[in-house]
Amino acid sequence: QKEVEQDPGPLSVPEGAIVSLNCTYSNSAFQYFMWYRQYSRKGPELLMYTYSSGNKEDGRFTAQVDKSSKYISLFIRDSQPSDSATYLCAPRRGGSEKLVFGKGTKLTVNP
Amino acid sequence: GAVVSQHPSWVICKSGTSVKIECRSLDFQATTMFWYRQFPKQSLMLMATSNEGSKATYEQGVEKDKFLINHASLTLSTLTVTSAHPEDSSFYICSAAATTGEKLFFGSGTQLSVL
Numbered sequence: 692q693k694e695v696e697q698d699p700g701p702l703s704v705p706e707g708a709i710v711s712l713n714c715t716y717s718n719s720a721f722q723y724f725m726w727y728r729q730y731s732r733k734g735p736e737l738l739m740y741t742y743s744s745g746n747k748e749d750g751r752f753t754a755q756v757d758k759s760s761k762y763i764s765l766f767i768r769d770s771q772p773s774d775s776a777t778y779l780c781a782p783r784r785g786g787s788e789k790l791v792f793g794k795g796t797k798l799t800v801n802p
Numbered sequence: 803g804a805v806v807s808q809h810p811s812w813v814i815c816k817s818g819t820s821v822k823i824e825c826r827s828l829d830f831q832a833t834t835m836f837w838y839r840q841f842p843k844q845s846l847m848l849m850a851t852s853n854e855g856s857k858a859t860y861e862q863g864v865e866k867d868k869f870l871i872n873h874a875s876l877t878l879s880t881l882t883v884t885s886a887h888p889e890d891s892s893f894y895i896c897s898a899a900a901t902t903g904e905k906l907f908f909g910s911g912t913q914l915s916v917l
Contacts, residue, residue: 697845699843725906727908732893732911732913733910733911734806734808734895734897734908734909734910734911735846735895735908736908737905737906737907737908740905779845779846788834788836788899788906789836789848789851790836790848790906792845792846792847793845794844794845795845
């Protein structure tokens with residue numbers, strides 16, 4: 692079993708839709724859960740991160756972690772065409788900066 | 803946010819030549835930098851961890867003699883692909899961790915094409 696599983700999509704939604712992006716992981720030692728956004732042929736850009744279980748909100752973005760089920764989610768409200776990108780989940784252990792990336796989900800928001 | 807500069811953004815080279823990629827943290831000191839490789843429609847795969855002033859730590863299956871990493875200062879790490887072959891063609895990305903805090907910042911990536 693891979694350490695991080697993420698449905699690569701592609702996912703296509705109309706502008707204004709609520710988008711749900713998800714990952715599962717197998718390593719219970721993961722404590723930090725990052726979400727990165729990557730545009731084609733660019734480096735990933737950190738969107739937000741959470742520590743341990745719980746929710747974190749930043750504008751239109753909400754990150755959720757459920758450590759009991761090893762499930763990570765990113766919600767995008769009122770999605771915009773500029774949100775079209777590949778979204779990567781990347782958990783890591785405490786005391787380490789080594790990230791384990793999911794495959795990424797390619798999102799297209801249609802105007 | 804913090805800025806990580808990576809150069810060049812793309813490079814085309816002949817088989818057998820060596821290519822050097824630079825990664826600089828512009829507004830913070832980075833004791834640790836990471837090098838990743840990403841094939842089309844695949845995730846980022848960690849190649850090696852670069853620590854300032856010491857030898858890099860390579861992931862399993864990554865040839866350290868082929869992918870030379872130098873982290874000579876707190877703001878600069880370089881990756882040299884030696885004797886490049888077409889199968890080395892990929893998107894290479896660096897990231898840097900600030901000395902404090904939990905965030906990793908990424909460079910813009912280098913597309914290497916070996917003919």
